Amino acid sequence: MKLTMVNKKELLISLLTFLVFVSQCVGSLNPSLNDDVLGLIVFKADLQDPKAKLSSWNQDDDTPCNWVAVKCNPRSNRVTELTLDGFSLSGRIGRGLLQLQFLHKLSLARNNLTGSIGPSLARLENLRIIDLSENSFSGSIPDDFLKQCGSLRSISLAKNKFSGKIPGSLSSCATLASINLSSNQFSGSLPAGIWDLSGLRSLDLSDNLLEGEIPKGIEVMNNLRAINLSKNQFTGEFPGGIGSCSLLRSIDLSDNSISGYLPETMQKLSLCNYLSLRNNLLAGEFPSWIGEMKGLETLDLSGNRFSGQVPNSIGNLQSLAVLNLSGNGLSGNLPESMANCGNLLALDFSRNSMSGDLPAWIFGLGSEKVIHSGNKLGRLNSLPKLQVLDLSANKFSGKFSSSIEVLSSLQFLNLSVNSLVGPIPGTIGELKELYILDLSENRLNGSIPLEFGGAFSLKELRLERNLLTGKIPSSIGNCSSLTTLILSQNNLTGPIPAAIAKLTSLQDVDLSFNSLTGGLPKQLANLPNLSSFNISHNQLQGELPAGGFFNTISPFSVIGNPSLCGAAVNKSCPAVLPKPIVLNPNSSSDSAPDVLPENLGHKRIILSISALIAIGAAAVIVVGVIAITVLNLRVRSTSRSAAAQTLSAGDDFSHSPTTDANSGKLVMFSGDPNFSTGAHALLNKDCELGRGGFGAVYRTVLQDGHPVAIKKLTVSSLVKSQEDFEREVKKLGKVRHQNLVALEGYYWTPSLQLLIYEFVSGGSLYKHLHEGSVGNFLSWNERFNIILGTAKSLAHLHQSNIIHYNIKSSNVLIDSSGEPKVGDFGLARLLPMLDRYVLSSKIQSALGYMAPEFACRTVKITEKCDVYGFGVLVLEVVTGKRPVEYMEDDVVVLCDMVRGALEEGRIEECVDERLQGNFPADEAVPVMKLGLICTSQVPSNRPDMGEVVNILELIRCPSEGQEELG
Known part of the structure; x- marks a missing residue:
């Protein structure tokens, strides 16, 4: 019988699996068969390889040492390393790996492997490195998983979906130097013997669901370099013996519920360069011994309950680059000794109770970022060369420094929610790198500087809730990258400059609660990215721009402008009429001066020939307008009368609809269309059932006594042509359902459209x-x-x-x-x-x-x-x-x-x-x-x-x- 290729492959995999099983049971095979080839082919059979990364793995080869991702011992030709990181593999780890008895390193990181991890993997007694990180493994790990860990030195199961407790057998792997079980769902407490691993250098159990107190005994960890227990649910006091781990360089216990005080023994950790304890319940005076940890580059104690003043000893941390003390109860001012921290790049002491002046030493640090929001600092001093400066939500007062231009590299400036006064310095326009400027909620006055147009990198400009006056400068149109413009709640006057329409990146504009006048530039309708435009509560007038965003603008964005017109304000715009002719009664000719001779005892009105012609033309126009109005009223009356006659006529329009310039066209989709009181209904308020956004609805009856409801559309100017209107109405007339009001017909004239529905008696x-x-x-x-x-x-x-x-x-x-x-x-x-x-x-x-x-x-x-x-x-x-x-x-x-x-x-x-x-x-x-x-x-x-x-x-x-x- 002939085998297909699929059958051959399935048969081969079954045979190989059987041979692996036999080799495990008997302990030997034909020496001509290579155990490593056999094991790897069976291992591959359990995988999906969408990118054909393992195409070089051929079962007919005598040795796998030339296969991709495989390394062998050159003497024995046995596989020692298998590294498949980032191969986009899926599937599970099968039994084939058990043949690789000399495997030292197994790395399968950054794939999409699934399933659980069984104890069989630990039978590879020569394994030194296991890296299964960044996959989709799940389930719990057997407690005896590492019972035979042999010479294992590093294990990483990070970024998977493991759950359950950390296996207790982990504590028996005396040779372990690195453990990384981070970003899983491990729960329970730390294994009691975790500190028995005296050779451990790195421990990362972060981002799990671990709880309880951190076990005592950490002081014996003489080789520990890094510990990360962040983002768990640990409680209890800070481990007091940690100061004895003299080789520690990185400590991260952030985002837990650890309480108590920091032990003074921590000052012995002179090699520690990273200390993060943020978002815990630590309390007490800010430690005065902190200056002894001279290796610190990052110190983050934010979100705790520390109190008191920052000690002078902090100035000894000359390597410090990041200092975050926000969200505590610190008071006083920062010590002048911090001027020695010449490498400081980021400083955040927001949300404390600090007071006084902003220290002068900050301005000489060359820091890239200073955040000092939410405190009670007073006078605003000169500023350093920064890229990001956030001093928002303080008590700064005084005038805005005009020396701001020295910050030529400034990209982000936020001085909002303070008490700054005086004008905005025009020198801000010299900040070519500035992309966010927020001066909102101060007491700044004067006008918006023309020089703002020089800050052409500006993306966000927020000046709301100040006392600014004058016009919006047209030069703002040079800020071609601007996406946000918020100038609301000031005293700005004058028109909205047309130059704003050049800002094609604009998304959000708020000019509300000012005293702006004039009309809106029509070009604003061409802004392609606009998502909000609030001009409410000004004195703007005229018609809103047509098209683009302004077709969907919310009525709430335009209210408070009595002279604006358009659909958004539910007010129609007046028709454009020719300007009236104004004559000068004192002029005797077209070129005569507009004065009278002094010797005249009374005024004489002398009209030129052109003035007389103009008066005659105006009179003709007035008479013409009156005549047209009268005729129009008569035509409307005639049209209404014709419509009424049509609605009460007896012709069978359902089978033979008629169209007439005077009478219109009535079509019924079924039944007898004859009306007895149809026209009367449209003129009698007693027959009105209700009104909606598209028109009023009236009740009337056919001559056979069948009641109908007639909707009189009041959006005639928007209705399609007669041909399109009829086509769409007929489509709606075909829609029938027991829970839909049936459309039974329609009536059409260019100036009047009616929809005829079945009458529903029970009310709304x-x-x-x-x-x-x-x-x-x-x-x-x-x-x-x-x-x-x-x-x-x-x-x-x-x-x-x-x-x-x-x-x-x-x-x-x-x-x-x-x-x-x-x-x-x-x-x-x-x-x-x-x-x-x-x-x-x-x-x-x-x-x-x-x-x-x-x-x-x-x-x-x-x-x-x-x-x-x-x-x-x-x-x-x-x-x-x-x-x-x-x-x-x-x-x-x-x-x-x-x-x-x-x-x-x-x-x-x-x-x-x-x-x-x-x-x-x-x-x-x-x-x-x-x-x-x-x-x-x-x-x-x-x-x-x-x-x-x-x-x-x-x-x-x-x-x-x-x-x-x-």
Whole structure:
């Protein structure tokens, strides 16, 4: 029988595995077979090698010594090293390695190997180095894993997914010099015999879940050079004997809960260059003996409870490069002796209680970074040559130093939240490397310097909450890298310079709460990366720019400018009319001076020929305008009369629609289209059912007594051409579902468009929830059916590639049998100019339902915006509360309220109090959680409506073995 290549390979692997097994049982094989070739081929068979890194491993070779990643003893030709670091291998470690009895080094780091580690690996008694770091190994390690560790000197299992306790057999490996088990999920306490490993030089158990106290006895570790126990849950006191480990160079016990005082014996650690104890519970006076640790280059004691003053002895640390003392209770000033710390690069003593002047010695260090925020320092002295300077949130006062230009290499300057006064020095413009400047929340006055344009590397400029006056300089347009411009809450005047439109990298602009005047440059609409532009509370006027970001600008970003117009402020702009002709009554000719002779006793009005012509022309224009207005009114009256006649006519438009310039076109998709009172309904307020962002809705009846609802669109200027309008309406007319309000027809003229819907008698869900009479409210079953029916209708719309855009309780109607019917769907398909700018202004009544992507120009509007609105609707139905409720001194957002209640474990309290005691918690709670999931800020995290329907049906009727949404 002929074997395929796959069968041959499987047979070979099975044979090799069998031979390995036999060799382990019998102890010998045919001397002609190479154990190392056999073992490595079996080892390879358990791996996936997507990059063919092991292609040179051939089972037909007599020896593997020429294979990639393999090293052999030149005398015995036996494999001693196997190094496969970063080979992109996956799979597991099989039994093949057991054949490599002379293997000294096994390194499989930076792959994607999985599975657990069994005791068989430890049978390789000649192993000295094991490195399995940066893989995906998991599970616990057997306690006897290292029982036969032989001559093992280094083991690294870092950056895997190991769990359980650290194996106790680790303490029996007397030859170990390096242990790295960091970045796993080991738990429990340290092995009791860990300090018995007298030859240990490096111990790294950081970033695990270890707990308990650090065992005593560390003082015997005479060879220890580095210890890292950071990012665990160790408690108890700091190990007192650590000062006896005289060879220690690096100590990191940060991010634990270690308490007590630092032992004075630590001053003996003169070789230690790295000491990090940040984020613990250490207390007491800042140690005066710290200056004895003269080898220190990094000292981080931040986030503890040290108190007192920084001692003069710290000046002995002449190698110190990084000093972080933030987040303690230190007081006083920094000692002058620190002037000896000439290598200092980063200094952070924020969030203490230090006071006094900023010491002069700082300015001569040549440091690259000084952070001194959150203290109570006073006067601002001269500054050093720095790259990063953060002195924010202090009590600095006085004027801004004009010698700032000496900091030619400065890249980051933050002096915000201080009490600086006086003008901003123009010399800042000479800082060519500066990319962030934050002078906000001071008392700076004067104007913004013209020289700012010289700081052409500037990316962020924040000057808000000062007392700045004058105009925004046009020179700011030279800062071509600017992404953030915040000038709000000042006293700036004048126009917004057109030069800002040249800043194509701009993303965030806030000019609010100033006294800016004039119109907005139209070129701002061309800024490609703009995501926010706040000009609220100024004195700007005219039309907002059209296009780009300004089509989606939030109304809240433009409020407080009474003379602005455009859709965002819900105010139409006046038509552009010719300027009136102004005549000089004192002029006798076109070139005559505008004065009268002194000897005239009375004024004479002498008009030139050109003035008379102008007056005549103006009169003609006025008469023409009046005539056109009268004619226009008559035409409108005639059109309305024609429309009324058409709506009450008896022609069968469903089969033979007609189009007439005077009467318009009426089309019904089915049934008898004859109206008896259709025209009357549009003129009678008593027949009005309600008004929305797109128009008013009226009730009328056909001649056969069948009631219909007519929506009169009020966005005529945005409606498509008749051909496109009809095509889209007919598509919507074909959408049929028991939970959707059916579109039955339409009426068209260029100036009037009507949509004819089925009439739903039960009123809106909004009225049932918020305007119902006492004792007449929706039961839980009715609410659940409304939620489920609404979900089904939206799922059906999305299957038809229709986005609703305007989900809210007033658009969900309840029929006579209690079934929900969703209306107002698909209107965006009729209006080509209905982008986010127009849409957001048209559905302001849907505040609280709008998905956050409406406010972000770069995020695509998809069906997931309907899912968000549905999620809000779900919470509204279950809680009986409006999406946004305005209290006397607060605004309550429903989503936030329910989410907070869920986090606090009291979500059941959110259910409508009218239902208390009459609802199943095993349905109501999962439904509210589903609503919260649907209102995720990230669209991709929201389910689609088909999934929502499935979840709701599962909540109502959970199947056996399936978990309810919880």
